[in-house]
Amino acid sequence: MRKILNTAHIYMIVGLVSGLYYRELTKAKNFTGDTQLAVVHTHVLALGMLFFLIVLALEKLFTLTSVRLFAWFFWTYNAGLALTVVMMTLHGTLTVLGHSSGEAISGAAGLGHILLTVGLVLFFITLSKRIPSVSRTGGDTAASRLPLASSAEDR
Template identity: 70%
Template sequence: MRKSYYAAHVYMIVGVVSGLFYREFTKANDFTGDTQLALMHTHLLALGMLGFLIVLALDKQFQLSGTRLFTSFFWFYNAGIAVTVVMMGVHGCLTVLGDHVPEAVPLVAGLGHILLTVGLILLFVLLGKRLNESLAKPPTEEPEPARTSL
């Protein structure tokens, strides 16, 4: 569970810093158009911080961490976010600077999205297994509360 907490925390910091970078970089270059840099902030906060906070809550409920599927999910998902966001940064900086964006940039960003998708599929497979396990268990009977006499 700690890995999810630390990942969410790191994504929160990097997300806030990327928003600051976007504002200052575009201001320093007198840029007023649209750029991928504007989207990095929300991608890092939504996919990274909020995504891992949700995973943290699911892990608390369904004991997801400590399994091979969770480890695979964790690394595929993080790699997908990293590749996607780095390519957004490269694309955005080149746009602000007025340089040509090579065709490889969106292709590599697509690879990042594929890694994200693989990570999400692994998470849903793991969740499905845990849900099936919890449905297969017979319900435990709650002991009756002790009666107190007044």
């Protein structure tokens, strides 16, 4: 659990620093246009800090780390987010400095998004392995207490 908390903490720091970087760089260069630097701050805070705080709560409830796929999710997702954020920062910085970014930056950002997607799929597989499935035949579950849908004949 400490690793998940530390990860969220690191993303909080990176998110706040990226917001400061955006503000100071655009102010220093008198830049007023659109740049990807404007959204790096929120991406890091939402996809990094907030996401891992949610993972921390789910770990407490379901011990996700006991599933071997958790490590694959953790490292794949973090690699994807790091690559995506670095490419967004590079692209945004080049925009502020008046340079164009090349195809390599777009390709690397695309790879980052693919890794994020694979990481999310692994996360949901991990989560599904730890949440018990509902049995239709046994036990008193919330689903078994729901009223049956009425048919047209019953109306």
